[in-house]
Amino acid sequence: MTRRSRRKATMIAIDSVTGGGRRILGRALSGVRQAPYLRKWLALGMLIGGVAGLGAIVFYYGLTWGTQLLLTDLGGYRPPGVAGEGGYQPGSGFSRPWAIPLVVGAGGLISGLLVFTWAPEAEGHGTDSAIKAVHANPKGVRPRVIVVKLVASIITIASGGSGGREGPTAQISSGFGSTLARALNLTPRDARICVAAGIAAGIGAIFKAPLGGAMLGAELLYVEDVEIEALLPSIVATSVGYGIFCSATGGFTPVFGNNPDAGVGNPWELALFAVVGVAAGLVGRLYTWSFYGLTDWWNRVPMPRVVKPAVAGVVVGLIGLEVPGALGTGYGALQGELDLHVLVDMPLLIVLVLPLAKILTTSMSIGSGGSGGIFGPGLVIGGATGALLWRLGHQVGIGTDVQLAFVIVGMAACFGAIAHAQVSVLLMVAEMTGTIGVLPPAMVALAFSSLVVGSTSIYRSQLMHRSDSPAHRFGFGMATDKAVGVAEVMRAPRLVLPDGTRVADAVVHLSGSGLPGAPVVNNDGAFLGVVQLADLSDLPAARRAESLTGHLDAEAMTLPTDAGLDAALEALPASEHGWVPVLDNDFRPVGIVSAVELVQGWERTMRASVRAVSAATRDAQLVDVEVGTTAPAVRRAVRDLGLPRSVVIVSITRGHAVVLPQADEVLRAGDRLAVLTPASALTRVQRIFG
Template sequence: MPTQMLAGRLQVRREVGRLLSGTSRAGYLRKWLLLGIIIGVIAGLGAALFITMLHAGTSWLLGTVGGYHVATTSGEGGVRAASGFARPWAVPLVTGGGALAAALLVYFFAPEAEGHGTDAAIAAVHANPKGLRGRVALVKMVSSALTIGSGGSGGREGPTAQISATFGSVLSRTLNLTPADSRIAVASGIASGIGAIFRAPLGGAVLGAELVFRDDLEVEALLPSIVSSVVAFAVFGSVTGSFSPIFGWQTSYHLANVQALLMFAIVGLGCGLMGRLYAAAFYRTSDSFERLHLPKWLKPALAGLVVGALGLAIPGVLGTGYGQIQQELSAHVLIGIPLWLVLVLPIAKIVATSLSIGSGGSGGIFGPGMVIGGATGAAVWRLLELGHAAPAGGPTPFVIVGMIACFGAIAHAPLAVMLMVAEMTGSLEMLAPAMVAIILALLVVGDATIYRSQLATRADSPARRFSAQMPPAPQVPVSDVMAPPRLVLPASLTASEALAALRDAEVPGAPVVDADGVFIGSLHAARLAEQVEAGTATKAGRLADAEALTLPEAASLDDAVDAVATSRGGWVPVLDVDMHVRGVVSTTDLVRGWRLAMRGAMRQLGRASGATTLVEETVDADSQADGARIDQLDWPPRAVLVAVHRRQGLAWPHPDTRLGAGDLVSVVCRKEEADAVRRLLVSQPTVIEASLSAR
């Protein structure tokens, strides 16, 4: 990035950060009301821009050049059936050419925009919520419009989710939010983008909390997601001029009897099987393309040719497929479609999406999943109708319930998808049948998921996995824990000079600052060494990782644990409001902070009981503890060995843990037992009465 552009970006970041500097310290409701509105506005504008580009791309690429016009939905220009193929030979060329143009754009400008986007946003929530680059949003928008607009089988929710999640990440960096708040910002970005593009604000809001885990909810993200999603929906509708459901108001169905639920149980089982097939086929195709020894930009083009050819036989696979689902909501239209085509459409859509997106193309897999489910529901109704067993009311409830059951199960977001489809069809009448279907679909799907970045529960989150073993520490400020930076690199250093400085200081990395001392990013020695060996001749400022995790001075030990656990190098810089480096927090600093937190907790316990004390002693070489296992020592009956701190780090004590000279041992015991504990650890203990209540 040119120096002037970098300086301008840093200046904007500082000014915005100063303007909103009090936001991160505000109360939960005030903070997320403001941040949610900001994220929602950008998400709504981004979704409106993308849908405009997508419609224009589809009209020109597939319509004007390819000679084929896809079916449309009620809420997007009115119901219109697909046209015939005026130039059949042109469709595969257009689909392949659009995929090639999109792949080249991604390859040269933002490789992380490859694929379906939502998985990348989920991964950012768990790993590095500040790590999404701003340029990814623009590249994702254009490349997805090219891929889907030329006939590639993909959804539009992935691009909008990544666009709005990227803004949440950029906002987190600009305001230097804590990692926990940054995760919420990215999750609410996912929610607002999807809620806007599907015109389903409530479903989108719940999706922001539900999608990041397979068997859990990100509860903290629910309220921010509600704010950002409804704002995005309002902005999107105001810009596009439409607030109506995508598939129109489908309100004619009424559940007549309990027996009808059996029909939807069949839909649920079928959609569960189809969901498993979708996930397996998609990732098997993706892995196969990954092993294919061809240029990355060429693979989507080859897949596009195949998808275009498949579309000549089964037109419903081209583009998003929503128009095809709109057609299948009508009984007379569905009956008029050849039976073989109705039955094969779900499989064909799986194949087309796996090729278009699994090859490295740009687009979403959320929308195709609902199309696959809707087509499965239509196939079930068609078979029942053929046997004169279909209930009155037509295929509409089967198609809608199929949309919910298939993708709600394979994405492990049943509640969100139920609400979204209800909003997309303007009907709540199908919720009871949908609940039956999705429960059975979830049983069939099991632990399989369409999103590889999903974690099972919050306990599996890298930050929470670490902090769950630590005592609560919101009362310990990071300023009490951080250490002065051993090295701060000027941006003007060359790569070789920066690497030499890192090696001389014997540090794994260091923050990089500009001439005014403003933080630019972080440099990591291992990665920098690779770049120097590759002959990279540039300045440290250009190589610095601008998306690296940082902490504000107002952060607590909890925030530091969160940040270090998910950082790339095991250390995180601490910045003030003006983005100047004030310190560095590493794993060893967390241990010191943990001891402070533990002491604080024990003090509170001591004040409450009046009889508890914390004994911390270093094991002497001649003491009883030196060389002994913990279970071999004669501990007082009520003593609790809390931790053993060694030079290598913190050791969690077990009965067979062997103590040695130099170990710092922390023991909680009653006041009258303190001397007995010291006699085990120290060769000549000094009697000190230091109850926690007196400290």
């Protein structure tokens, strides 16, 4: 068996095991999907939080032991500790400086081999991938991504690569949320909430910041909006994950210890934090620009993908020899800056270059294809910026009493602005540093840093508003309470394939039926995934004798039979196949929904809504009109038709497509319109549309 065949067989085995687990979980929790809101999200939130806590524990100890083995035993360097994880102790010197670039480079090579061989989507920082999953396909996260992300991130960071702990833990718990959504055949709306709650639980657990983490699940998805539906599930999930993680890792002490003396004593000192905010915003913009600039540069470099993290690792190791705080998470260096005596004794040159060095090493480690988070480094960069401003002010006697506040406020102001999660990051930093005294100056700084940052975001998958999300776009024009059910518009599947079917036979069946794809079931008739004719036809002749088991899209979007049409409108854009299987409570495919069924359901929904409006309006009536070839309405926008204010265009049908009647929509001859009009305006309506 070739290496590629063995790898393929291993992937199939992993997916088969996880697929069987999903089905068992789905049957065990079959009643949760139909449960009332509070009961449902208490159950699902506790499950997601439990996995988040366990995943954070595995990652924490894996990173601890990995750092001891790779960076300390092999590299000859012990990074400084943090107060909440064994107490602060300064880092050791480099007993084998020649080994550091080699260890970091080797870690990058192993991480690259893992990621690009097994799960390329695990590349980079996991939080952005999780945000993308929420918007695009919340049921589409492959289980193997969770395992690969966990191992690759431990190796990257433990060997000295610059990255944060939150990206891997967020992807672990959000990936479980996606798996849970598939196992329970949740609606796309509930699947989105599961993944968002997973992001919150993973980050809140590893940072020991349950309140800020819960807010993050609602705030992190958009630049100028929030996903309020995710707040309660995130609170439940984050609380459970936080409790499990802290119970197993040495207690509930904040990551950077308790700092009750942080704060300001005089109101005039708040003005100083406007300066901190401006500086943090500028550094945040530099971080974002550098990170994606180097990421794009690495993508253009003509070099094997698996080698790029290794080359970047050697460069990071060389930088780390001069600026040790740029290696690994950098939390130890940040902890030192929270100590007045350590910060004062630190060489001014190191204080000056630490923010820039951390930006460069993070951009190199993660941008080249390594695995890790960018949230944690952002906090280090912001805190180092605050420390730098305080050192400069200390030289001339300004702000000498607010050293702690400068560092802590810098953490919140820098990353809160570029993540567009001001409230959640503010709360998280307060929880991580054990102080609430910094809230007033941090609020001032965040206002100015957000002004400097503008719409620039460190997360490319963030959208501006809820209405920009494919998950919500249709919902803004959809009367969901009048929506017909999926069961009313779906059609029975014309072809269902057993998983033991050979690829060659499946191609014959699909071609003969004129179908682009079909659902695949096991011996019990339970849904396993879908196959596409185009994918099977591209396989070489030597693989046509294989069964369909190794060619399934097991993460395909599905719908339950009790879903409404609004759920189908969310599911179809997230499907890569142009159709969505509908599963009953036993996970058997009983229907198919495609664009044709959506159009029919949309028309029925609109007419149901209009009938309800008509019944409530004294003399209104619904009329169907077709725009004539010589009608005044041809080639004119809706806003320019001169319709009476009492006339409402409900829907426009153009061919087989339904077009939303927006003000700037230009009408064409042959368009069919549903128009709600009072009897007094009927003649004018008929004249305008011909």
